[in-house]
């Protein structure tokens with residue numbers, strides 16, 4: 001079993017989302033002791049954003065790319081290969097301004113590739129990253145779970161589902177900026193959700 005863990009917080013030290021993602025990975029390792037873990041910390045090692053040079057590299061046929069364009073596409077190819085080979089994907093995601101950190105958007109932009117991780121058929125789009133389990137550790141300063149303002153969770157479910165990653169378990173730690181007692185409660189609830197993961 002291969003576990004791919006993505007830490008999306010912009011801080012590489014002291015991030016609650018990373019601590020919870022570490023907890024989920026530890027729980028999966030306890031259930032599957034032979035599991036191999038691959039870690040990508042997007043704070044320390046961010047993926048480049050989808051800018052104009054990246055787009056033009058992607059849309060240039062492989063045999064016509066410059067060495068720079070080939071190198072840029074190879075960075076995305078490497079992320080896609082990691083996701084394709086993973087059985088479980090654990091992502092620690094803080095809420096930033098109702099969305100995700102830019103670093104996670106860049107990672108998702110890189111793994112969404114037509115003809116590789118999704119395709120369009122006569123019946124509509126089809127996700128090609130099937131048969132994997134995804135665990136999302138969502139941390140928030142406020143309380144948004146199951147409210148219309150929680151567009152972050154809806155977007156993550158939609159875009160990951162579009163790629164075939166439909167089996168998603170959400171772990172929420174909310175109220176982390178609402179005082180010590182609220183933060184303690186939010187983290188304790190998340191830890192209880194992690195304890196209940198059946199793998």
Ligand SMILES: Cc1cc2nc3c(=O)[nH]c(=O)nc-3n(C[C@H](O)[C@H](O)[C@H](O)COP(=O)(O)O)c2cc1C
Nearest residue numbers: 009015016017018094095096097098139140141142
């Ligand atoms: C730039 C920034 C934007 C944030 N935006 C929101 C927000 O829109 N809603 C919210 O509930 N919390 C927001 N927060 C609070 C974080 O979601 C919360 O502190 C979270 O635990 C941070 O994750 P981390 O500990 O993994 O770094 C924001 C924090 C930062 C630093």
